[in-house]
Amino acid sequence: MxxxxxxxxxxxxxxxxxxxxxxxxxxxxxxxNDYMTRYHLEVRVAGRALSPAEIQQRYHLPAEDLSENVPQHLIDILEQRERTSGRGEEAAVALRYRVNGREERTWSRP
Missing domain, CATH: 4.10.910 (30s ribosomal protein s13; domain 2)
Structure with missing residues (x-):
């Protein structure tokens, strides 16, 4: 048994x-884990661009970094923040990233 x-x-x-x-x-x-995701994050709240320090404070992520995860992990963090405590703040988020040095891709919200 x-x-x-x-x-x-x-x-x-x-x-x-x-x-x-x-x-x-x-x-x-x-x-x-064989993923290296280099990313750059740009955020505008109510039309004003956030500084790297403000992005760090808002998402607990550096504005630009190398992550050892798939990009979806970063996207999940960004979406979670905007669905919960960021709701109603009119944030425009753009995440540019490259996985393992391949072509650059962009994810944005909204």
Missing amino acids: RTAAGVAFLLLQLVWMLVEQRGPTRYFCWAP
């Missing part, structure tokens, strides 16, 4: 990891 429970647990984790590998977030993967 204990062996069956252990095998079932490991199989469940394997399936979960395989599902996460196909998704954009990869929060619950066992796979090695």
Whole structure:
């Protein structure tokens, strides 16, 4: 019985990891982290550009940095802030990023 429970647990984790590998977030993967995301964040609140220090204070992220995660992690942090405590502040967010030195992409909100 204990062996069956252990095998079932490991199989469940394997399936979960395989599902996460196909998704954009990869929060619950066992796979090695092989992503380097260089990004630059620009934010305007009510038409005024925020300084790097204000961006750091608002999102707890540097305005420009190298992250060892997929870009979706950064996007999730930005969206969470704007959906909760930033709601109603008319923030325009632009995230420019490169994954592993490839072509630059941009994500923006709204």
